[in-house]
Amino acid sequence: MQLPASLSGFLASFRFRLLAIFTVVTALATSFFVSLYVISEIRSQRSQAAASLQMLAVNLAERIPLPLFAENRRALSQLAQDTAEISGLYSVTITTRNEKTLVSLRRPNSVPQADLLTATVPVISHPMVTSPEEALTGKRDSAGIKIGQVRLEMDTLQLKENSRRLIMTAALISFVYWIVVSVLCYLALRKVTRSFNALMQGLRTMRTGNFEARIEVENADEPGRAACAVNELGASLLEREAENRRLNEELVRAMRLEVQEEKKQLMAKLIETNRMTSLGLLASSMAHEINNPNASIRLAGQYLARAWKDALPLLVETAGEEGDFVLGGLPFSTARNNIQECCATIDRNTERIAQVVQDLRSYSLGERNLLHPGVNINQVVKAALTIVRSHGKRTDITIGADMNDDVPLITGSQHQLEQVVVNLLMNALQAMPDGKGMIAVRTSHNRDNNEVLVEVCDEGEGIPVELRERLLEPFFSTRIEKGGSGLGLFVANFIITAHNGRLEFDSVHGNGTTVTIHLPTKPPVQTP
Amino acid sequence: MRYLASLILACAMLFPSLAMAYDVLVVQSKHDPAYEEVLRGFRAAFRHTERVVVLSDYAEVDVFRIVREERPGLVLALGDSALTAAKKVRQTPVIAVMSLSITNPNVAQPNLTGIGMYIHPENYMDIFRKLKVRRIGVIYNPARSGWYLRQARQPAKQAGVELILREVHNPKETLSKLSGLAGQVDALWMLPDTVAVTRETAEAYFNFSQEQRVPVVSFASAYLGLGAAAVLEIRRIELGRQAGAMAVSLLKSLAGTDEIDYPDKVVIKTNQSVLKNLGFSSGLFEISGNPARN
Numbered sequence: 125m126q127l128p129a130s131l132s133g134f135l136a137s138f139r140f141r142l143l144a145i146f147t148v149v150t151a152l153a154t155s156f157f158v159s160l161y162v163i164s165e166i167r168s169q170r171s172q173a174a175a176s177l178q179m180l181a182v183n184l185a186e187r188i189p190l191p192l193f194a195e196n197r198r199a200l201s202q203l204a205q206d207t208a209e210i211s212g213l214y215s216v217t218i219t220t221r222n223e224k225t226l227v228s229l230r231r232p233n234s235v236p237q238a239d240l241l242t243a244t245v246p247v248i249s250h251p252m253v254t255s256p257e258e259a260l261t262g263k264r265d266s267a268g269i270k271i272g273q274v275r276l277e278m279d280t281l282q283l284k285e286n287s288r289r290l291i292m293t294a295a296l297i298s299f300v301y302w303i304v305v306s307v308l309c310y311l312a313l314r315k316v317t318r319s320f321n322a323l324m325q326g327l328r329t330m331r332t333g334n335f336e337a338r339i340e341v342e343n344a345d346e347p348g349r350a351a352c353a354v355n356e357l358g359a360s361l362l363e364r365e366a367e368n369r370r371l372n373e374e375l376v377r378a379m380r381l382e383v384q385e386e387k388k389q390l391m392a393k394l395i396e397t398n399r400m401t402s403l404g405l406l407a408s409s410m411a412h413e414i415n416n417p418n419a420s421i422r423l424a425g426q427y428l429a430r431a432w433k434d435a436l437p438l439l440v441e442t443a444g445e446e447g448d449f450v451l452g453g454l455p456f457s458t459a460r461n462n463i464q465e466c467c468a469t470i471d472r473n474t475e476r477i478a479q480v481v482q483d484l485r486s487y488s489l490g491e492r493n494l495l496h497p498g499v500n501i502n503q504v505v506k507a508a509l510t511i512v513r514s515h516g517k518r519t520d521i522t523i524g525a526d527m528n529d530d531v532p533l534i535t536g537s538q539h540q541l542e543q544v545v546v547n548l549l550m551n552a553l554q555a556m557p558d559g560k561g562m563i564a565v566r567t568s569h570n571r572d573n574n575e576v577l578v579e580v581c582d583e584g585e586g587i588p589v590e591l592r593e594r595l596l597e598p599f600f601s602t603r604i605e606k607g608g609s610g611l612g613l614f615v616a617n618f619i620i621t622a623h624n625g626r627l628e629f630d631s632v633h634g635n636g637t638t639v640t641i642h643l644p645t646k647p648p649v650q651t652p
Numbered sequence: 653m654r655y656l657a658s659l660i661l662a663c664a665m666l667f668p669s670l671a672m673a674y675d676v677l678v679v680q681s682k683h684d685p686a687y688e689e690v691l692r693g694f695r696a697a698f699r700h701t702e703r704v705v706v707l708s709d710y711a712e713v714d715v716f717r718i719v720r721e722e723r724p725g726l727v728l729a730l731g732d733s734a735l736t737a738a739k740k741v742r743q744t745p746v747i748a749v750m751s752l753s754i755t756n757p758n759v760a761q762p763n764l765t766g767i768g769m770y771i772h773p774e775n776y777m778d779i780f781r782k783l784k785v786r787r788i789g790v791i792y793n794p795a796r797s798g799w800y801l802r803q804a805r806q807p808a809k810q811a812g813v814e815l816i817l818r819e820v821h822n823p824k825e826t827l828s829k830l831s832g833l834a835g836q837v838d839a840l841w842m843l844p845d846t847v848a849v850t851r852e853t854a855e856a857y858f859n860f861s862q863e864q865r866v867p868v869v870s871f872a873s874a875y876l877g878l879g880a881a882a883v884l885e886i887r888r889i890e891l892g893r894q895a896g897a898m899a900v901s902l903l904k905s906l907a908g909t910d911e912i913d914y915p916d917k918v919v920i921k922t923n924q925s926v927l928k929n930l931g932f933s934s935g936l937f938e939i940s941g942n943p944a945r946n
Contacts (some may be wrong), residue, residue, distance in 0.1 A: 190859070193852040194827040250878075255851045256752060256844045257732070259872030260769055260886070261686040271852060 139317040146313075147306045158298040158412040166287045173283055176239055180207055181245040181276045190228065192247050193217065193273045201229045207276070210647060214240055217275040218247075218612060226272075231279075241278040246270045251400045319347030335362040411481040425470030432463055479539070495623070497535040501567050501576050502527045504538060508545035509565065512553070521553060531569050534576055535647030540619045546643070548580040548610040548639050554603065555584025555637065569645075575625075578641040586633040594631060675700035676899065677724040679715055679738050681731025682708035686888055690730060690749055693892020696900045700726075707733050726899050728862040729766070739764065745902050749895045750888075752844055755912055756796060765902070765911055767894055770797075771843050771884045772914040773804035773873065776841060777811035779869055779882055779920065784937045789816045789837030789866075791829050794848035800843065815841075826853040830860050842870040842880070854878070867930050873921045881930060882922040882937065890917035 134140050144159040184207045191199035204227045214235055218227040248268040319342055326339030335358040339351040443449060443456050451459040510527060545565075552563045561583040568577045587595065594600045596617045601610035617627050624644050631637035656708045676698075680687050683706055691704075707713050713738045719727060729738040729748040732802070736745045736753075739761065745825055748754045748766035755768040780788060788808070792801060801817060808815050816837050818829040826848055833840075842849055842857055849857070858879030861868045867881030922937045 189852065190827055190856050194824045250855045253873075254854070254874050256769075256849050256872070258851075259870075259874040260750070260752070260844065261684055262874065269851065321920065374926055427868075544912045 137317075138320050139313050142313050143306070143310055143354055146309045147302070149306050149624050150309070151302055154298045154302050157296045162287075162291055165290055169283060169286060169290075170241075170280075173278060173280070174243070177241055177243040177276055177278045180210060180213070181243040181274050183207075184276070185245040185247045185274045188218065188274070189247055189249055189271060192220065193224060193249070195220065197226050203231050213276060214279040215275075215277040217277075218272065219275070220272045221270055233491070236279070239280045239284075241280055241283075242275065244273060244275045244279075247261050247272040247274060266607070267383070312433045319343055319345060319351065323347050323351045323354065326351060326358075330354070330358055330361075335359075335365065339616065348647045354606065358569075377417075408631075415478065416482050418474050418481070422474035422478070423469060425467055425474060429464075429467035429471065432467060436460065436464075495536050495647070497534045498536070499536045499538050499541065500533055501531050501541070501578060501643070502529070505545055505567060507538075507564055508549060511542070511546050512549045520558075521556055521563060522561075523563045523565065525548070526566040528566075529566050531567050531576055532645050534623075534628070534643055534645055536623050536643065541623070541643075544616040544619050544641065545578065547616045548641075550583035551612060551639075552584060552637070555582055555586075557585055570642075572649045573642075574645045576643045576645060578643075579638055579640045580640075581636065583636040586635055587629065587631040588633055588635055590628065592631070594625075656849065673701075674703050674722070674724055675903075676702040676726045676728050677715075677719060677722065678704040678728045678730065679713075680704060680706045681733035682706060684731075685787040687730040687750060689888040690892040690895070691728075693889035694896040694899070695726060695892075696889075697893040697896025700899070702728075707737060713737060719744050722854050725786055725903055727893065728899070735759070735766075747895050747902070748846050749891055752796075752846055761911075765898065765913075767891060767898070767913045767915055769871070769886065770800050770914065771886065771918050773800070773886050774807045775918055775920075776804075776869060777807045777813060779884070779937075780839060780841075781811050781815050783867060783869075783882075783932060784934075785838035785840060785867070786812065787814050787816055787837045788839050788841050789818070789830075789833040790841045790843065791818050791820055791826055791833075791848040792843055792845050793821065794819055796847055797843050797845040814843065820848050823850040823853050824846060825852070827856050833860070834864055837864075837866060839866050839881075840868045842868055842875065844871045861926075861930075865930055867927070867932065875914075876921060876923045876926075879926055880923060881926045881932070882920060884918050885921055886915045887917045887919060891915055 173615060184203060188200055188203055190196075191203070191514055200218050207213065208216045209230050215230040216227065217225060217229075219225045235638065247270065250268065322340050326337060338355050338358070341348045341351045341355075347539070427471065431564060439451075439456060448455050448457050450456070452463070454462060509523060512523065549563065549565070556563075562627040563583075564579075564581045566577075566579045566581075568579070569575075570577055591602070595613050597610075598614040599610035600614075601612075613627075620627055620641055622641070626642045628640040628642065629637065630640070678691065680691075696701075705713060705715070715727070719741045727738050727741055727744055727746040729735045729746055730750050732751045732753050734893065735746075735748040735751045738748065739759070742761070742763055744763065746764045746766075748764060750769070751766065751767050753759055754764075754766050755770055790795070790801065792798070801815065804815065816833060818833060820826050820829055840857055840861060842854075852881065854875070855878070857868050857870075858875075860866070861879055861881075867877070868879065870876075870880040870883045871885070873883050873885050894913070898913070920937055926932050927936070930932055
């Protein structure tokens with residue numbers, strides 16, 4: 125298994141590809157040029173053979189004019205025999221001007237006509253020789269006259285044998301040349317590609333993660349420069365890896381701390397949520413327990429009111445008759461009004477208790493608060509102020525209300541909006557440093573945007589910049605440890621958003637905060 | 653009236669004859685500088701009026717009709733073709749020059765005379781004497797050169813030269829006859845015999861000369877370049893002068909003659925290289941170019 129793997133690796137190597145390309149190109153070029161040489165040589169041999177044959181024929185033709193003219197067959201045969209003894213000459217034929225064959229020498233073996241080279245030369249009388257008439261008149265015909273012709277045929281079998289031998293020799297020489305060149309090429313490539321192999325070996329080592337390994341740079345050629353670059357890259361990766369390792373450890377440490385912190389906060393929130401759930405259950409049960417006595421108180425109050433109403437004429441008559449008398453520590457003239465107001469207060473507050481209990485139940489049971497038209501925002505603010513003021517007496521904090529009577533009625537949930545204003549006022553109260561300061565609540569109408577505005581301004585610590593983006597997140601509070609749930613602004617924003625309104629915060633750290641509720645005068649679309 | 657008609661008829665017959673009258677009708681075989689050179693010599697020796705007819709300019713020329721109608725005093729034939737054409741004329745004297753066939757016995761006729769292309773044998777004998785060669789090989793056709801060799805016997809005898817004669821009846825025999833002369837002759841004598849010497853066989857004389865190392869004595873300088881050692885060449889302008897003198901003599905005597913003369917003026921030309929290669933002294937023919945004996 126090892127041998128095929130190494131073999132396949134060698135076959136895929138740069139060295140082998142270069143070697144393959146070079147050897148193939150060398151083989152093709154060698155074959156091409158050797159073929160050209162062989163073709164040229166064969167043509168040359170054939171041409172030389174034809175020229176030799178032609179020369180033999182011309183030579184014979186120049187030697188035989190006289191015996192040919194005299195038709196001396198014996199002399200012609202001797203001359204033809206002398207010529208035919210030349211190797212490869214197949215036949216010699218001498219004919220007269222009248223096509224009369226005087227000599228025809230031919231070898232006994234039969235040779236196909238296609239394998240014969242033929243040369244036919246006319247036998248011309250000596251062009252310098254003149255007849256007596258021409259000699260006497262001084263004229264000379266330099267062309268000479270044809271007195272016959274010589275035809276020589278040469279067997280090309282020997283020529284073919286020479287060509288075959290030439291091809292074999294050329295092929296053998298070119299093969300040896302190719303082998304030698306390929307071996308030399310391999311040796312040269314082996315030296316040239318040594319840098320590549322060192323580079324590849326180094327890269328393989330680095331690929332395993334060993335960036336400490338360094339590639340040996342043998343030359344300053346391209347692979348050598350690449351090896352230098354890879355070495356620098358390895359050093360850089362090594363440094364980066366150490367830096368990453370350090371950062372990773374720091375991150376893990378930080379994440380560990382953060383997880384612990386978040387876990388702590390989450391547990392606190394879970395505890396708070398559990399407590400709120402318990403409070404909800406407690407509120408639900410308390411509602412039941414409060415509603416019954418409250419109903420009794422209300423019925424008693426109503427009964428007292430009706431009884432006072434019935435008893436008042438008698439008491440007035442008695443006071444008229446007997447003079448003003450003391451009732452409950454107060455003169456009747458004063459007490460008559462106080463009692464009446466007390467009855468009204470009992471009725472109103474029991475109704476309120478009933479409503480609060482109802483809302484508490486609804487909130488704890490998750491019931492939805494339906495929106496109603498005709499909600500007066502000033503009434504909402506007044507109700508919220510009543511709740512806040514009754515929440516606890518803070519003698520050093522003044523809550524001022526500036527109600528605009530032109531504020532139009534809106535569509536919404538009276539109690540949800542009260543809850544929003546209460547939450548904002550409670551946040552303002554909690555933001556006061558040392559429990560001192562001024563809180564202002566203003567209502568107004570923005571006709572340009574058809575909005576009703578409620579502003580709650582305090583002179584508190586203000587909201588730090590880094591916390592402003594997290595104000596509306598659930599369970600986010602700077603007073604978790606002091607009992608804050610982190611749900612006040614989240615719920616407020618949820619309610620206002622349900623009314624198609626929005627909350628705006630304007631705060632300068634250390635100079636107080638102004639929270640503005642924007643509510644549209646047009647009724648929001650209620651979802652079923 | 654009868655006299656007037658006779659006068660008109662006589663004038664009609666006389667005037668054209670007067671208009672066409674000239675002394676010599678020159679019949680020339682073809683346009684050739686050699687013929688022109690001969691004609692210049694003829695004109696220089698004989699002041700005359702002439703009409704020149706070049707046969708090669710016409711498809712067919714009836715010389716007999718021209719002579720009959722134009723009545724020249726003499727016909728000068730230049731070349732063999734001209735001689736053949738002029739032979740039809742029987743009443744008017746004909747002088748033939750530059751013709752090889754004029755010396756044929758079957759060509760002779762009473763009104764035909766001229767100058768042959770054969771040079772007097774004694775001129776050749778002088779050369780042989782100077783070359784100091786004794787056995788002279790001659791290839792000849794009896795019909796064409798037999799008469800000449802018969803005339804050459806006496807001068808040869810006087811010069812101490814033995815003529816080794818070989819007859820040929822067609823040109824193909826020349827080669828074998830030449831082969832038969834190998835080792836038997838000291839020199840070859842090439843005659844202007846159109847059977848013994850042809851374009852195809854002339855080379856054989858010079859091959860023989862090289863192989864046997866014997867000189868060839870020929871009749872035209874054209875053969876010097878091929879290997880002839882010496883030639884006797886006719887001076888064409890002198891040939892024309894000789895013909896002109898012959899014409900003057902003929903017209904004065906008004907008598908026909910059938911004798912064929914030898915050329916008067918000939919020159920000896922040699923190829924010194926050939927002579928040197930064959931072992932002859934280069935000073936043998938220092939008088940080369942001087943007129944030879946008639």
